[in-house]
Every structure is written in structure tokens, then in C-alpha cells.
Amino acid sequence: MAVLTALRPIGKGLAFAVVGFLIGAGAATLLTTITDRPATQPVITLGYLFALIGWVLGVGLWDNWAREWFGLPVKNTEAFGWPRYFRFTTDHKTIGVQYLVTFVVLFLLAGLLSVLMRLELMAPGQTIMGAKDFNTTMSLHGIIMIAVAVATFLGGFANFTIPLLIGAEDVAFPRINALSYWIVPPVAVLLILTPFFGGFDTGWTAYPPLAVVNATGGLLFVLAFLTFGVSSILGGLNFLATIIMLRAPGMTWGRLPIFVWSIFAAALISLTATQFVAYGLLMIILDRVVGTAFFDAARGGKPLLYEHIFWFYSHPAVYIMILPGFGVALEVLTHFSRKPLFAYKYVVGAILAIVALSFIVWAHHLYTSGMPSYLHLPFMITTEIISIPTGVIFLAGLGTIWLGRLWLTTPMLFALAFLFNFVIGGVTGIFLADVPTDINLQDNYFVVAHFHYTIMGGEIFALMAGIYYWFPKITGRMHSEALGKVHFWWMFIAYQVTFIPMFWAGIQGMNRRVADYTPELGGINLFISVASFLLAASFLVMVYNLVRAWVRGPKASDNPWRARTLEWQTSSPPPLENFTRPPVVVGHPYDYGVPGSVHSAAAPAGGAGDKETH
Amino acid sequence: MNRHTFIVAILWVVLTILGEALVAISDLSPLAAAKEAAIVDGAFRVLMVLAVPVVAFVIATLAYSIIRFRIRGEPSQDGPPIRSHGRLIAVWFAVTSGLTVLMVIYPGIIGMNELADLSHEEPDMVVKVEGMRFAWRFTYPEQNVSTFKELVLPVDKHVRFDVTSRDVLHSFWVPAFRMKIDAVPGMVTTVHATPDKTGTFGDDTQLRLQCTELCGLGHSIMTVPVRVVEQSEFEAWVAQQTQTARR
Ligand SMILES: [Cu+2]
Ligand SMILES: [Cu+2]
Numbered sequence: 025m026a027v028l029t030a031l032r033p034i035g036k037g038l039a040f041a042v043v044g045f046l047i048g049a050g051a052a053t054l055l056t057t058i059t060d061r062p063a064t065q066p067v068i069t070l071g072y073l074f075a076l077i078g079w080v081l082g083v084g085l086w087d088n089w090a091r092e093w094f095g096l097p098v099k100n101t102e103a104f105g106w107p108r109y110f111r112f113t114t115d116h117k118t119i120g121v122q123y124l125v126t127f128v129v130l131f132l133l134a135g136l137l138s139v140l141m142r143l144e145l146m147a148p149g150q151t152i153m154g155a156k157d158f159n160t161t162m163s164l165h166g167i168i169m170i171a172v173a174v175a176t177f178l179g180g181f182a183n184f185t186i187p188l189l190i191g192a193e194d195v196a197f198p199r200i201n202a203l204s205y206w207i208v209p210p211v212a213v214l215l216i217l218t219p220f221f222g223g224f225d226t227g228w229t230a231y232p233p234l235a236v237v238n239a240t241g242g243l244l245f246v247l248a249f250l251t252f253g254v255s256s257i258l259g260g261l262n263f264l265a266t267i268i269m270l271r272a273p274g275m276t277w278g279r280l281p282i283f284v285w286s287i288f289a290a291a292l293i294s295l296t297a298t299q300f301v302a303y304g305l306l307m308i309i310l311d312r313v314v315g316t317a318f319f320d321a322a323r324g325g326k327p328l329l330y331e332h333i334f335w336f337y338s339h340p341a342v343y344i345m346i347l348p349g350f351g352v353a354l355e356v357l358t359h360f361s362r363k364p365l366f367a368y369k370y371v372v373g374a375i376l377a378i379v380a381l382s383f384i385v386w387a388h389h390l391y392t393s394g395m396p397s398y399l400h401l402p403f404m405i406t407t408e409i410i411s412i413p414t415g416v417i418f419l420a421g422l423g424t425i426w427l428g429r430l431w432l433t434t435p436m437l438f439a440l441a442f443l444f445n446f447v448i449g450g451v452t453g454i455f456l457a458d459v460p461t462d463i464n465l466q467d468n469y470f471v472v473a474h475f476h477y478t479i480m481g482g483e484i485f486a487l488m489a490g491i492y493y494w495f496p497k498i499t500g501r502m503h504s505e506a507l508g509k510v511h512f513w514w515m516f517i518a519y520q521v522t523f524i525p526m527f528w529a530g531i532q533g534m535n536r537r538v539a540d541y542t543p544e545l546g547g548i549n550l551f552i553s554v555a556s557f558l559l560a561a562s563f564l565v566m567v568y569n570l571v572r573a574w575v576r577g578p579k580a581s582d583n584p585w586r587a588r589t590l591e592w593q594t595s596s597p598p599p600l601e602n603f604t605r606p607p608v609v610v611g612h613p614y615d616y617g618v619p620g621s622v623h624s625a626a627a628p629a630g631g632a633g634d635k636e637t638h
Numbered sequence: 639m640n641r642h643t644f645i646v647a648i649l650w651v652v653l654t655i656l657g658e659a660l661v662a663i664s665d666l667s668p669l670a671a672a673k674e675a676a677i678v679d680g681a682f683r684v685l686m687v688l689a690v691p692v693v694a695f696v697i698a699t700l701a702y703s704i705i706r707f708r709i710r711g712e713p714s715q716d717g718p719p720i721r722s723h724g725r726l727i728a729v730w731f732a733v734t735s736g737l738t739v740l741m742v743i744y745p746g747i748i749g750m751n752e753l754a755d756l757s758h759e760e761p762d763m764v765v766k767v768e769g770m771r772f773a774w775r776f777t778y779p780e781q782n783v784s785t786f787k788e789l790v791l792p793v794d795k796h797v798r799f800d801v802t803s804r805d806v807l808h809s810f811w812v813p814a815f816r817m818k819i820d821a822v823p824g825m826v827t828t829v830h831a832t833p834d835k836t837g838t839f840g841d842d843t844q845l846r847l848q849c850t851e852l853c854g855l856g857h858s859i860m861t862v863p864v865r866v867v868e869q870s871e872f873e874a875w876v877a878q879q880t881q882t883a884r885r
């Protein structure tokens with residue numbers, strides 16, 4: 025009975041979604057009958073749109089928020105205990121956990137898809153699936169991992185930690201925050217449904233004309249991507265406002281923890297750039313559903329236009345993923361070196377410079393696309409200039425551990441590995457920014473290896489650092505450090521063994537996104553496949569460790585790492601209002617070893633903390 | 639220079655020498671069969687040579703720090719409060735900026751110019767290439783020949799490929815030539831190659847034309863053998879093709 029009550033909002037959301045679908049599908053059927061156009065795609069599109077609206081209204085938007093637009097009293101459906109994770113709640117910590125758990129599950133699912141891909145690629149010829157299923161598997165792996173890379177930080181950790189790190193009670197727009205989470209489940213549902221609608225075979229990039237003419241699964245994918253984009257835009261907006269408006273007294277910009285800066289930068293990109301890909305996807309939907317011809321060359325459209333729009337978002341988007349990775353890695357390196365973050369001001373400058381540069385490099389993905397060749401040089405120059413601010417991140421990381429007192433905990437090991445992986449990801453990026461080499465390497469396994477070194481070796485290793493670092497704070501339980509280290513070494517070694525050979529496979533002529541290859545490449549592919557299975561298995565250790573600790577691990581102390589930042593100055597897990605007495609920031613977060621320095625003090629009773637001083 | 643810095647410097651130099659030696663003795667590149675390929679492979683080598691000291695520096699510093707500065711268990715003391723170091727930061731900026739400028743110029747701009755010089759020469763021959771799901775059609779306008787089966791080219795002739803697509807995006811890539819251009823519907827894109835070695839797909843699979851832009855179901859099998867032959871053999875092939883077409 026308790027379970028049923030707890031799941032009531034979900035049930036209501038589903039019911040509203042069905043009603044919404046029927047309304048949308050009905051309207052579409054009517055319209056297509058009048059205009060005498062094929063009905064399937066309009067029915068799905070309008071049906072989904074209304075189902076999405078119904079879902080968010082039913083799951084809690086109506087009761088908690090929308091009622092007040094019509095002068096009705098809102099009903100507070102907040103709950104305590106585990107049921108709170110299954111409803112529209114506004115507490116940033118609950119939403120952070122909702123995001124983290126959802127996306128870690130999706131991460132494991134997409135990892136499983138990569139195992140299926142590697143099974144197929146183990147030997148030349150067909151192994152376990154045909155080309156159609158391979159394309160769908162590969163495309164799903166791609167888009168789910170992209171979503172994971174964006175949302176674990178900007179949705180998960182940003183939600184849980186940013187208000188704590190800046191000494192706030194919640195985010196600026198708690199209800200928008202809940203909304204941005206609750207429009208994610210439909211994305212997952214659409215993606216999981218794609219195989220039943222003919223799959224989709226465009227990869228996550230959805231280049232037209234293929235994305236316009238492929239099976240209906242392709243439409244589901246584009247709708248899912250667009251919905252996820254809306255969620256990221258809302259998330260970006262929320263964190264910008266939160267960081268600008270809600271910093272505790274004394275939390276000046278110069279005292280902001282580096283993870284907060286990195287989220288600020290990522291949110292800036294997320295708010296602005298995501299809108300471009302949304303328009304690109306909308307144009308694909310219009311081409312498919314109402315027969316416009318944005319990308320149909322025969323009717324005057326330009327397929328190349330989409331590539332520009334897409335990468336105008338998607339290059340900055342890699343910085344939505346990697347900047348928070350830099351942030352967590354530097355954060356962890358600092359606390360576990362017991363030394364101030366080296367060159368803090370330069371790191372902030374570098375992060376902001378990367379944001380600016382990220383918008384003017386997109387066409388490095390287009391050297392072989394047929395765009396005019398006079399554009400090659402400027403984009404090569406801007407792209408290679410990014411190495412300079414990226415170099416500052418390394419200066420800070422290495423400068424921080426130098427002469428430090430390194431405490432090699434699990435999060436610290438992952439943060440150190442981040443530096444190792446990212447230097448490989450970074451220098452191989454130069455080969456792809458450089459026009460002569462990219463003409464050959466574009467779209468082959470060298471690219472696959474490169475972006476896995478930056479996104480997985482960089483961001484996902486940083487994500488692991490973040491998971492182990494904040495786990496005690498989030499759950500109030502302590503994971504096993506011994507198992508954490510087993511996970512680290514297993515994952516680190518299997519990771520290198522999986523991805524280093526991919527560079528070589530690419531140089532030898534293995535191109536990406538293929539279900540089959542020339543027989544000479546059989547040996548290297550078998551090797552990569554076996555290594556990738558070992559890599560996948562390493563996550564079982566993590567799941568076992570974290571699930572066990574969450575259920576019956578020892579209670580964590582408030583500050584098991586003895587870190588100085590604000591989230592560790594409250595209980596584990598923090599109370600609903602985050603701090604029993606609002607904190608006042610009086611010093612730099614990273615002044616380890618500075619005699620007598622403190623980062624924060626609790627406000628004196630009587631609420632001096634309400635007077636904002638920034 | 640203190641002891642730590644000195645040891646890391648030694649470690650760095652040793653790793654760099656080892657790495658450069660590895661780059662020098664190992665030949666990563668598969669069969670190259672065009673003038674353009676030599677330029678691309680040259681640029682690749684230059685970048686490898688430049689990448690080695692960068693990676694070696696990070697590994698040396700990282701490895702030394704982990705071994706030398708680790709504390710067993712929880713550190714009871716904080717490290718020295720070093721927040722910044724003006725001279726180091728200035729040197730760091732100078733070196734990374736210098737490396738960036740170097741990379742942009744060489745192999746970047748110089749390699750691009752070498753490729754552009756080759757492509758600006760008047761082509762000896764034009765081949766029209768049309769991609770379609772899931773095949774390639776080659777038309778030799780001067781020879782009045784057209785085929786789907788294989789791409790036949792005379793050796794030491796500068797060829798311009800005029801590439802387009804009938805349906806969705808494809809990409810024209812011959813690994814042995816290291817050259818690539820997308821086939822875009824409604825557009826003609828060009829790519830140049832000057833094959834400088836004779837050979838067939840049977841000798842080396844690098845001599846193949848492979849689609850490298852995901853185009854759907856048959857994408858991975860959208861490959862066609864490439865055959866580079868002597869001029870006389872090419873003419874014989876053209877004659878034979880014309881005959882079969884007439885028959
Ligand atoms: Cu990019
Ligand atoms: Cu293709």
C-alpha cells in the first residue's frame with residue numbers, strides 16, 4: 025500500500041500522458057486527413073508533444089505549481105524517505121540524487137550497449153547482429169553517453185553540491201529545477217522505444233538527409249534529443265542564476281570553489297549553445313513531419329547547413345561535459361594534496377577563455393565536409409589556440425600536487441588518472457585539429473579513441489572521482505575505500521588497454537561506425553573487444569561497493585576527507601535547509617597550510633547571514 | 639634548481655628520448671600510394687615528434703609526485719601554501735603559446751600549402767564519383783567510360799575527383815591516398831590524388847575506396863577496390879570497357 029501511495033505521482037503522470045497523447049494524435053489525424061498527407065509521423069510528433077505536457081503536469085507540475093497560475097492554491101506533494109525520489113520535489117539534493125541515479129543507470133545501460141557492439145566487432149563478418157541492429161546499438165550508445173556526460177554533472181553533481189558549495193539553501197528556481205529533471209524520463213522512454221520503430225541509424229549526430237528519410241525510430245530519436253536539449257537549457261539557466269544570486273555573504277567571485285566556476289562556465293554554454301541544436305533538430309522534424317525542405321537538396325535545401333548548426337552547439341557541448349570534469353579533478357587534487365589550488369586566478373581565466381573559444385572552433389569537424397577550403401585555416405588556428413588555456417589546467421593540476429601531501433584515496437586516484445588520460449586526449453586532438461592529418465583521420469577509429477580519451481578518460485574519470493568524493497556527503501554512508509581502489513586500478517588498466525589500440529586501428533584504416541571491416545583488422549579488433557569486456561566488468565565492483573555502502577555501510581562523518589569547502593561543514597547528509605546556521609565566508613576555500621586561515625564561519629544567531637554582501 | 643625539479647627533469651629527458659626513439663623506429667603508417675599521402679604522413683610524424691615531450695612531461699611530473707609526495711594514510715599536516723609562482727606561469731604560457739604557434743605553422747599551414755600546391759596543378763584526368771546507397775559510380779568523362787566495379791587509375795597522374803551523392807551523405811576515402819571528401823547531395827565537392835605506386839586491393843586492402851560517412855544499412859560494406867596501373871594498362875582497360883559497353 026505504501027508503495028502504491030509513493031508511486032501515485034508517477035501513475036498520475038502516466039495517465040495524463042495517455043490523455044495528452046490521445047489529444048495530440050487526434051489533432052494530427054484530423055489535420056492530416058484534411059491536408060491529405062501521410063499521418064504516421066505527425067501523429068507521433070503531436071501525440072508525443074501533448075503526452076510530454078501531460079506527463080509533467082501529472083507528475084507534479086500541476087499540483088505544485090501550475091495551479092497557482094489559475095488562482096488555485098498549490099498542493100504540496102513533498103514526501104520524506106525514499107518516496108521523495110519518485111515525485112516532483114524542489115529540494116536540490118533530492119533532485120541531484122534523482123539525476124545521479126538515473127544517469128548512472130543509463131551509463132551502465134549504454135556501457136552494456138558497447139559490450140554488444142564489441143561482441144559484433146570481435147571478428148570480421150557478422151557475429152551476433154546484423155548491420156541494422158548494429159547501427160541502432162551504436163547510435164543509442166552514442167546519444168545515451170552524451171546525455172550522461174552532460175547531465176551527471178550539470179544535472180547531478182551541480183544540483184547536489186552547488187548550493188552547498190556557495191552556502192545557499194537551494195537553487196534560484198527550485199520548481200524549474202524539478203521540471204528539468206522530470207522531462208528526462210520521456211527522453212529515456214523514447215530512446216528505448218526506437219528499436220521497435222525500425223531503429224535509427226544516424227549516430228547521435230543525426231545528419232540529414234539520412235535523418236530525414238530513415239525509419240520512424242529516427243523521428244523518436246530527434247524528439248528525444250530535442251527534449252533533452254530543453255532540459256539542459258533550463259538547467260543552464262538555473263545554475264547561472266543560482267551562482268550569480270545566491271552566494272553566501274563573503275563568497276566573492278574570487279573565493280568561489282573551482283567546481284562552481286566550472287559549472288558556471290558549463291551553464292553559460294548550456295543556456296546559449298543548446299538552443300542552436302534545438303533549432304537544427306526542429307528543422308529535421310519539420311522536414312519529416314510537414315514536408316519542408318531545409319535539408320532536401322532536390323528542393324533547394326542544404327544538407328551542409330545542418331552540420332554547421334549541429335557543431336555550433338556540439339563543439340561547445342563537449343565543454344559542457346569536460347569543464348565540470350576539470351572542476352572536479354582540480355577540486356579533488358587540491359583537497360587531497362593538502363595544498364592551495366595552484367594558479368587559481370589563471371584557472372578561472374582559462375575556463376572563461378575556453379567558453380569564449382568554444383564557440384569559434386566548430387568547423388574543425390567539417391574539414392572534409394565540402395565547406396569552402398578557405399575556412400580551414402581560421403578554424404585550425406582557433407582550435408589549436410584552445411591548447412593554451414587547456415595547458416593552464418595542467419599547470420594547475422601538476423602545480424597543486426607538486427610538494428603536496430598526497431592522500432591517495434579513491435577519488436584522488438581517479439583525479440590523478442584524469443590528468444594522465446586527458447593529456448593523451450589533448451595531444452591526439454591536435455592531430456584532428458590539424459588539417460593535413462585530419463583529412464585522413466576524420467571519421468576513423470583515431471577519432472573514436474581521441475574522444476573517448478577526453479570524454480571517458482577525462483570526464484568519466486572525473487565523474488568517478490566526484491562519485492567517490494561526494495558519496496559520504498550524499499548518502500551519509502562510507503563506501504569501502506579498498507573496493508574503490510580495486511575498481512580504480514581495474515578500470516584504469518582495462519581502459520588504457522581498450523582505447524590505446526583504437527588509435528592504431530584508426531591509423532590502419534578502421535573507420536568508425538561500421539558493423540564490419542576488412543579481415544586484416546580482425547586481430548586488433550578481437551584484442552579491443554576482450555579488453556572492453558574487462559573494462560565493462562570493472563563497473564560491477566563500483567555498483568557492488570556503492571549499493572552495499574548505501575544500504576548498510578558505516579555512517580560517514582560530516583567531513584571524512586577533512587576538506588575545507590562548505591559542503592563538508594554541515595552534516596552528512598545535509599539537513600533540508602543545508603546549514604543549520606547560514607554560513608559566512610571569510611577566507612579562500614583552498615588555503616591549506618596557511619596558518620590561522622578559515623574558509624567559513626557559521627553566522628551568529630540572529631540571522632546576520634541574510635544581509636547579502638556581494 | 640632543487641633536487642625534486644632536477645630528478646623530474648632527468649626523468650622527462652629520459653622518457654622523451656625513449657618516446658622519440660620509439661617514434662623513429664616504429665613505422666605506424668600502412669601502405670601509402672600517393673604523393674598526397676606522403677605529405678599527410680609527414681605531418682603525422684611531425685605531430686608525433688611534438689607530442690612526445692608534452693606527454694612525457696606530464697607523465698614524469700605525475701609519476702614522480704605520486705611516488706615522492708604520497709603520504710601513507712591520512713596526512714596529519716598540510717602542504718606548503720604555494721598559491722602561485724609568477725615566473726613559472728610566465729614560462730608555461732611562453733612554452734605552450736610557442737608550441738601552439740609552431741603547430742599551426744608546421745605541420746599545419748605548411749602541410750596545407752603543400753596539399754594545395756598539388757591540387758592547384760592542372761589535373762591530368764578527372765573522375766566523376768557519385769555515391770549512392772550503397773555503391774559508388776565512377777565516370778571518366780574524357781574516356782567516356784563508366785563503372786561501379788572498381789576505381790582504376792593510371793600511376794603518376796594527377797587526378798581530380800568530382801564527388802557528389804545521389805541520396806544521403808557519403809564520404810570518399812582511399813586509405814592508401816590518405817585523402818577524403820564528403821559526397822553531399824546537391825553539391826560537387828573535389829579531392830585530388832596523385833597515385834605514385836601501382837597496386838591492387840588484392841595486394842593491399844589500403845587500396846580501397848571506403849565510405850566514411852554513416853549512410854545507413856550498407857555503410858560498412860560500401861567499399862570498392864582501387865587499382866593503380868601503368869598508363870598503357872589503363873588505356874587497355876578503357877578500351878576493354880568501351881568494347882563491353884558497345885556490345
Ligand atoms: Cu569540436
Ligand atoms: Cu556510408
